[in-house]
Amino acid sequence: MDLFYITSFVLSIISASTPLLLAASGELITERSGTLNLGVEGMMLIGAIAGFATAHDTGSALLGVLAAAAAGIAISLIFAVLTQTFLANQIAAGLALTIFGHGFAALLGAGYVGIAAPTLPKLAFPLLSKIPFFGPVLFNQNILIYFSFAILACISWFLRKTHAGLILRAVGDNHDAAHAMGYAVLKIRYGAIAFGGGMAGIAGAYLSLYYSPLWSQDLASGRGWIALALVVFSAWRPYWLLAGAYLFGGITYLSLYLQGLGVLIPAPLISALPYFGTIIVLVLISRDRRRTRLNQPACLGKSFHAVV
Amino acid sequence: MTTIKRRGFTALLGGAALAAPGIMRASRADAPLKAGFVYLGPVGDFGWTYQHDVGRKLAAKALGAAVTTSYVENVPEAPECQAVFQNLASSGHKIIFGTSFGYMNYMLKVAAQFPDIKFEHCTGYKQAPNLSTYDIRFYQGRFVQGVIAGKLSKAGVAGYIGSVPVPEVVQGMNAFLLGMQSVNPKAQLKFIMIDSWYDPGKEGDATKALIDQGCDIITQHTDSPAPLQTAAGRGIKAFGESTDMISFAPKFQLSASVNDWGGYYIKRMKAVLTKDWASGDTWGGFAEGMLTMAPFRNMPDSVAALAKSTVSDIKSGKNKIFTGPLTDQNGKVFLAAGQTMDDGTLSGLQTLIAGIEGKLT
Numbered sequence: 001m002d003l004f005y006i007t008s009f010v011l012s013i014i015s016a017s018t019p020l021l022l023a024a025s026g027e028l029i030t031e032r033s034g035t036l037n038l039g040v041e042g043m044m045l046i047g048a049i050a051g052f053a054t055a056h057d058t059g060s061a062l063l064g065v066l067a068a069a070a071a072g073i074a075i076s077l078i079f080a081v082l083t084q085t086f087l088a089n090q091i092a093a094g095l096a097l098t099i100f101g102h103g104f105a106a107l108l109g110a111g112y113v114g115i116a117a118p119t120l121p122k123l124a125f126p127l128l129s130k131i132p133f134f135g136p137v138l139f140n141q142n143i144l145i146y147f148s149f150a151i152l153a154c155i156s157w158f159l160r161k162t163h164a165g166l167i168l169r170a171v172g173d174n175h176d177a178a179h180a181m182g183y184a185v186l187k188i189r190y191g192a193i194a195f196g197g198g199m200a201g202i203a204g205a206y207l208s209l210y211y212s213p214l215w216s217q218d219l220a221s222g223r224g225w226i227a228l229a230l231v232v233f234s235a236w237r238p239y240w241l242l243a244g245a246y247l248f249g250g251i252t253y254l255s256l257y258l259q260g261l262g263v264l265i266p267a268p269l270i271s272a273l274p275y276f277g278t279i280i281v282l283v284l285i286s287r288d289r290r291r292t293r294l295n296q297p298a299c300l301g302k303s304f305h306a307v308v
Numbered sequence: 309m310t311t312i313k314r315r316g317f318t319a320l321l322g323g324a325a326l327a328a329p330g331i332m333r334a335s336r337a338d339a340p341l342k343a344g345f346v347y348l349g350p351v352g353d354f355g356w357t358y359q360h361d362v363g364r365k366l367a368a369k370a371l372g373a374a375v376t377t378s379y380v381e382n383v384p385e386a387p388e389c390q391a392v393f394q395n396l397a398s399s400g401h402k403i404i405f406g407t408s409f410g411y412m413n414y415m416l417k418v419a420a421q422f423p424d425i426k427f428e429h430c431t432g433y434k435q436a437p438n439l440s441t442y443d444i445r446f447y448q449g450r451f452v453q454g455v456i457a458g459k460l461s462k463a464g465v466a467g468y469i470g471s472v473p474v475p476e477v478v479q480g481m482n483a484f485l486l487g488m489q490s491v492n493p494k495a496q497l498k499f500i501m502i503d504s505w506y507d508p509g510k511e512g513d514a515t516k517a518l519i520d521q522g523c524d525i526i527t528q529h530t531d532s533p534a535p536l537q538t539a540a541g542r543g544i545k546a547f548g549e550s551t552d553m554i555s556f557a558p559k560f561q562l563s564a565s566v567n568d569w570g571g572y573y574i575k576r577m578k579a580v581l582t583k584d585w586a587s588g589d590t591w592g593g594f595a596e597g598m599l600t601m602a603p604f605r606n607m608p609d610s611v612a613a614l615a616k617s618t619v620s621d622i623k624s625g626k627n628k629i630f631t632g633p634l635t636d637q638n639g640k641v642f643l644a645a646g647q648t649m650d651d652g653t654l655s656g657l658q659t660l661i662a663g664i665e666g667k668l669t
Contacts, residue, residue, distance in 0.1 A: 005520045012516045016509065106350060113352040116556055212508030212534040214556065217350040221507040256510070257517040259500045260467070262666040267472075267503030 007133050009257070014137070014145060015211060017249025019044075019203045021148045023227035024234075024241055025155055026199025031231055032159065033192035034172035034299035038094025039079055040200050041224025042101020047072040047201025048208035049109040052215040056117035065120070065144070065205045072201020073194045075101060080193040084186050087303040098224070106217040113215060120144060120210040144206045151199070156238035168192065172297035175304040185304050200224065229278035235285055235295040248274045341403070343367070343577055344396035345379035346389065348408035353506060355531025355550045356567075357381065360407045360430075362551075363569030370574050374581060385410025393418040397425050403580045405573070406430065409474075415439060426585050428576060430569075431476070433655065437587050442572055445593030446476060447483035448622050449565025450527070451629050452601055453547050454487020455618050456562055457525040458495050459611045460545060461488070467518030468499040469511055469528040469535045473668045475657045477501075477529050482661050483629055484527060487618070489663060497664045498523055508534035515539055515546075525562075536561055545606060552602035563615070564602040571597045591651065594623040630654055635662040 023040050030037050050071030055064030079097050082088040120142050129140035159165040168188060170178040175185045207219050226248060234240035255270040285295050345364050349357035361379065368377045380396070383389045389411050396404050397418060403426040406415050412432040419427045419439040427439040435441055457466045466488060470477050481499055488495035498521060500514040511530050515538040518526060526546040528535040533556040539546035540560035548554070548564030572590065579585040592598035601619060604612035621627040630649035636642050636659050643649055649657075660668065 008516065008520045012513060012520075016513055019509075106352065110352060113358070114354040114551075114553075114555065207509065212512045212532065213537060214354075214508065214533055216354065216506070216508065216532060217352050218506055219508060221504070221509060223509070252510070253513050253517065256500050256502065256514045257520070259666065260498050260514075260517045260521045262498075264667050267501050271503050 003133055007136050009253075010133075010137050013246065013250045013253050014141070016253045017246045018142075018145050018148050019206050019211060019223055020227050020230060020249055021152065021242065021245035022144065022206060023200045023203035023224060024230040024245060025148070025152055025238070026196035026203075027227060027231050028234070028236060028238065028241055029155060029168070029199075030192045030196035031300055032172045032236060032297055033168050033189045034175055034297050034302065034304075035083065035189050035193055036090045036094065036301040037076065037079055037097070037193060037196055038091060038228065039076070039097025039101060040196075040227050041220050041222070042098035042105075043072045043075055043197050043200035044101075044204040044207070044220045044224045044227075045105035046075045046101045046108075047204025048219050049105045049112065049204075049215055050201065051205030052117050052208040053108065053112055055209055056112060056115065059118055061118045061120045061209050064117070064209050065202060068201040068205030068208075069198040070201070072197040072199070072204065074197075076193050076197020076200070077190070079197075080190045083303065084189050084193075087305060090301050090303070102217075109215045109217065115215075117209065117213065117215075119213045120206075142206075142210050144202065144210065147202075152238055152242055159238065169297070172299055175299050175302070179304070179306055185306070189304070200227075203227070226274045229274050233274075233278045233281045235281065236297065237295075244277075248277070339400075340373055341371075341375045341577060341581055342399075342401040343375055343377045343573075344401035344404040345377065346383050346392055346396070346404065346406045346408075346411065347379055347381040348383060348385065348410075349506065349531075350381050351379070353531055354533065354553075356505065357407070359550045359567045360405075360569055363573045364405075366570030367573035367577055370570075371577055371581075375577055383408075383411075387414070390414040390418060393427075394421070397422040402426065403428065403577060403585075406432075426576075426580055433589075435587055435589060440576070440587050440589065442590040442592070444567055444569075444598045445591055446565060446567075446599065447479040447629060448593040449599050449601060450480040450483040451487040451622065451627075452615055452618050453527055453563065453565065454484040454489075455491055456487075456604070456607060456611055456615050457484070457527070458488035458491035459614065460562070460607060461492070461495065461525045463522050463524045464488075464492055464495045465523050466495070466497050466525040466527065467515070467521075467523030468497055469514050469518070469526065469530050470499050470501040471505045471530050472503060473501060473658075475655060478657045478660065478668070479630075479654065480529050481664055482634075482657070482659075485661060485663050486629060491614075495663065499664065499666055502530060504530070506531045508532040511535050512538040516542070519544055533557075548602060554602065554605065559606060561602070562606055563604050566600045566602050568598055568600050591655075594619055595625070636660065637662055637664065637667075 047068035051064035051068030054067035055061045082093045083090045123143050125139040129135045171185050171188050179185050230244045233244045255265050347357045351361040364377050380392050383392050405428045407430040409431040415429050419436050429441050431443045432441045485497040502510045502514050512534040515535040519542050526539040528549050533553045536546045536557045540557035545560050545562050548561050550567050552564050554561050604615050628648045632643040632647040633641050633645040634643040
């Protein structure tokens with residue numbers, strides 16, 4: 001296996017892992033604020049069609065990404081209104097969002113089936129992109145791949161080092177206390193939900209404008225659910241999330257690769273692996289209550305109703 | 309609505325007048341024939357279901373006011389599909405097409421409950437007095453693709469994106485390699501099963517893996533244009549699936565096996581209208597017009613000419629594709645020289661021929 005093929009192998013893993021990382025980064029913030037939004041798959045699909053349609057109609061893939069983020073935010077706000085203002089059950093509302101997103105995206109996309117749209121360009125750094133291996137891997141990538149790393153670094157810094165991050169975590173861990181301290185719990189959660197929606201929308205645009213540049217009703221093919229599983233798998237920590245996304249993306253690609261070499265790995269087993277991994281992590285971190293408390297935002301999934 | 313009805317009435321009246329028995333039958337035939345379609349995927353998949361819907365629209369257009377068609381999409385191969393068939397049957401549909409293998413046993417049950425209604429099951433193998441089966445000999449198109457691949461592949465290794473190892477896919481892989489070997493006896497085939505008929509991301513990834521392993525021609529047995537697009541992105545030529553996908557890779561699609569269900573749908577609906585419908589099993593290919601090849605593009609004229617003559621040889625029955633000697637992966641001859649595989653064996657095929665890398669299970 002020469003360097004060209006190793007490079008190509010690594011590039012394939014990066015491109016398979018990025019949509020998981022993008023969507024999961026957004027959901028991580030949503031969940032750290034104490035809200036569980038199961039609608040990631042639906043928001044991704046809405047983002048994918050909004051991005052594809054905009055790119056097709058305007059001829060600009062970058063505008064497509066912005067439209068995808070906006071569409072993701074817009075649809076996540078439906079969830080926010082239902083669960084935060086009207087105190088609807090978050091599990092039910094999230095599932096409804098996925099089902100709604102799936103159908104609505106199909107409706108919007110009916111006229112976009114079977115046609116091509118502009119794809120997202122790669123950003124090549126002059127000279128650096130010519131270095132063997134490191135050039136193509138690090139300095140000649142799709143802009144959303146750079147973005148996925150940058151945003152993850154920002155999220156980690158935000159949660160650990162900033163006052164605003166501390167407030168977000170406080171809202172997720174004890175909304176009553178945060179409220180008593182004078183923080184606007186609902187507004188903060190609205191913001192966190194919108195951020196999750198925007199990121200899911202961008203992940204959708206990554207799919208429809210770069211990864212498999214086309215529109216189809218099942219474009220996300222369960223990646224939203226894997227992203228949700230990843231947030232739990234990472235125990236709500238940004239860098240573990242990065243590791244998890246690349247682990248799952250890498251395993252999926254590696255299994256396909258090995259099959260091509262004639263190594264027999266049952267494909268259904270590989271499809272099940274992310275969920276299986278998540279169950280194992282869940283079991284590990286819930287072995288005792290102290291561990292669970294260390295990791296999971298204590299108010300995850302609970303509605304907040306201010307008693308004045 | 310009334311206009312359509314009246315037009316249908318006059319059209320049929322004309323037909324009935326020719327057929328002599330008189331006005332009574334004509335007035336009974338007043339209402340157009342209702343035909344129902346049950347689809348596994350969305351009509352927007354641009355692959356399997358899309359192509360069935362093209363056939364439905366074609367039939368609706370060809371038969372005009374004599375029929376009205378309706379369809380239900382995204383129907384799973386699970387008990388709930390039974391209710392979908394029952395609904396169609398009890399709402400006046402006289403002929404109902406189910407277009408996925410997994411509907412088989414449910415259709416069998418519903419057909420027994422509605423003996424007056426004609427059922428048509430695509431890709432199944434169980435028939436009943438009012439349940440027919442129909443399918444396309446997809447492997448014929450695969451052989452033609454293989455001939456092209458054998459001529460164009462410099463490495464002599466092609467890549468096949470498979471879904472699940474059912475006989476249809478096994479036939480396809482074998483036929484593709486047989487086609488390649490007919491022009492390059494040393495040709496080999498690598499494959500990857502992605503455990504889904506539709507997952508653009510995975511299909512694209514499998515394509516990348518096969519290209520990285522030295523395949524310089526790609527074909528797919530999955531429904532999205534992603535393998536074709538990915539191959540084009542890497543400068544590798546490939547084939548479309550089910551439908552002409554040229555718009556996704558204008559410079560890299562060589563051809564595509566195009567499923568043409570319309571002719572069959574027209575024939576069967578007409579048979580119900582004329583009361584000539586009989587249960588049977590149709591397995592059609594080039595000769596029956598159920599399978600066609602998209603224009604041969606992006607290849608030298610000599611290769612296109614060879615592909616065309618291969619199509620006509622298969623059409624005329626001169627080339628039966630699965631003829632002996634055929635050797636399996638372990639070097640054992642499983643079809644002796646001079647013999648042709650019968651349809652029964654072929655439709656349950658689970659053996660890979662020598663030259664295909666990798667095992668099925």
